[in-house]
Amino acid sequence: GAVVSQHPSRVICKSGTSVKIECRSLDFQATTMFWYRQFPKQSLMLMATSNEGSKATYEQGVEKDKFLINHASLTLSTLTVTSAHPEDSSFYICSAQDRRSLAQHFGDGTRLSIL
Amino acid sequence: EDKVVQSPLSLVVHEGDTVTLNCSYEVTNFRSLLWYKQEKKAPTFLFMLTSSGIEKKSGRLSSILDKKELFSILNITATQTGDSAVYLCAVEAGNQFYFGTGTSLTVIP
Numbered sequence: 001g002a003v004v005s006q007h008p009s010r011v012i013c014k015s016g017t018s019v020k021i022e023c024r025s026l027d028f029q030a031t032t033m034f035w036y037r038q039f040p041k042q043s044l045m046l047m048a049t050s051n052e053g054s055k056a057t058y059e060q061g062v063e064k065d066k067f068l069i070n071h072a073s074l075t076l077s078t079l080t081v082t083s084a085h086p087e088d089s090s091f092y093i094c095s096a097q098d099r100r101s102l103a104q105h106f107g108d109g110t111r112l113s114i115l
Numbered sequence: 116e117d118k119v120v121q122s123p124l125s126l127v128v129h130e131g132d133t134v135t136l137n138c139s140y141e142v143t144n145f146r147s148l149l150w151y152k153q154e155k156k157a158p159t160f161l162f163m164l165t166s167s168g169i170e171k172k173s174g175r176l177s178s179i180l181d182k183k184e185l186f187s188i189l190n191i192t193a194t195q196t197g198d199s200a201v202y203l204c205a206v207e208a209g210n211q212f213y214f215g216t217g218t219s220l221t222v223i224p
Contacts, residue, residue, distance in 0.1 A: 106214035
């Protein structure tokens with residue numbers, strides 16, 4: 001089946017560090033990828049929609065300068081959390097939309113811990 | 116290997132029908148199983164299950180977990196057209212979430 005690889009799966013770093021998370025579609029092309037943040041009550045919050053070759057569309061309340069998204073190819077999108085602080089600690093999940101079937105496939109997520 | 120498998124992949128029913136969606140998993144350090152409804156972009160949380168045999172209910176939706184047989188079911192009774200969506204199952208294990216590919220449900224008037 002369709003596979004989305006998200007890397008790294010776990011990051012622990014000091015406050016002020018920038019962290020890059022990669023999301024790759026391994027056997028399909030994705031013109032659109034989505035970045036989510038998982039909150040303690042298990043709700044997934046959509047942060048932004050990443051479109052290949054164009055600027056990402058951010059949801060209201062999400063700082064675009066804080067969460068940099070790059071969708072450089074049809075199989076790769078990256079999320080960079082810049083100057084991360086403890087309140088950025090969370091679980092970040094990406095999904096990729098198959099350009100043919102339009103089905104969304106989720107990555108396994110990245111647990112980010114900022115000390 | 117697929118850690119979370121949902122079935123069926125797709126389902127078309129008539130309004131009023133009852134449907135059962137399945138989610139089986141194979142993970143280590145199981146923590147919880149979650150069901151989501153996805154209509155547009157962001158999935159909507161439905162249930163979180165951690166204990167076997169305890170049914171969780173919300174209106175016409177209910178879900179139960181079997182930790183011995185490693186599966187969960189999501190039931191929807193008296194389906195309505197508004198129930199048409201992709202239903203996602205996710206398992207939290209260790210430090211990660213594993214998502215199934217979803218079941219696409221279409222309810223016809």
